[in-house]
Amino acid sequence: MTTIDLDQQLVELRSAADAYAARHQFIPDLTWPEGVRIAVNFTCDFDAMLLRRLLNEPPMQLAKGEFGGRVGIWRLIELFDAHGVKATIFTPGRICELYPEALRAVVESGHEIADHMWEHRVPKEPALEEDHLAKTVTALERIAGRRQSAHAAAIALRYSGSTGLFTAPSTQPTNGRTTSTARAVAMAS
Numbered sequence: 169m170t171t172i173d174l175d176q177q178l179v180e181l182r183s184a185a186d187a188y189a190a191r192h193q194f195i196p197d198l199t200w201p202e203g204v205r206i207a208v209n210f211t212c213d214f215d216a217m218l219l220r221r222l223l224n225e226p227p228m229q230l231a232k233g234e235f236g237g238r239v240g241i242w243r244l245i246e247l248f249d250a251h252g253v254k255a256t257i258f259t260p261g262r263i264c265e266l267y268p269e270a271l272r273a274v275v276e277s278g279h280e281i282a283d284h285m286w287e288h289r290v291p292k293e294p295a296l297e298e299d300h301l302a303k304t305v306t307a308l309e310r311i312a313g314r315r316q317s318a319h320a321a322a323i324a325l326r327y328s329g330s331t332g333l334f335t336a337p338s339t340q341p342t343n344g345r346t347t348s349t350a351r352a353v354a355m356a357s
């Protein structure tokens with residue numbers, strides 16, 4: 169790699185980081201409580217087999233997703249609870265229909281459940297996107313007993329084989345009404 173290549177990669181990385189930072193709202197005059205030096209936000213995606221289905225993965229891989237729904241999520245609840253950690257579990261609305269008991273257990277343990285699309289994809293058609301958002305908000309509210317505020321959409325990053333870099337698309341994440349948290353999922357083509 170030449171110095172020019174490296175400089176170009178640094179420019180691209182900096183601009184991708186700046187684009188991401190533009191989505192953050194900074195809290196003015198924030199002070200930490202006495203003795204606290206860092207805040208850590210524990211989150212995980214409870215997708216079960218939905219993403220694997222979108223990617224047309226074979227049955228053995230789908231079974232791994234089912235394992236997550238039947239066993240893995242319960243182990244995570246135990247793990248978080250054993251350490252007194254409160255987490256945010258991002259989950260697609262469809263999971264409320266497939267694994268309602270697991271999600272109720274998440275909520276009963278004091279964790280937050282949050283919007284992670286309806287079936288792990290953002291439809292291109294605005295009317296269908298609206299429908300998915302509404303269905304997911306309703307499904308999560310039914311499980312949690314209150315409306316959720318966080319949202320994480322999967323954004324496919326463009327992967328450049330020549331530079332080995334991921335770059336974010338220039339479009340903003342979905343419907344601004346529900347977006348308080350947006351994360352990117354890197355998907356290599």
Ligand SMILES: [Zn+2]
Nearest residue numbers: 213215219284
């Ligand atoms: Zn996910």
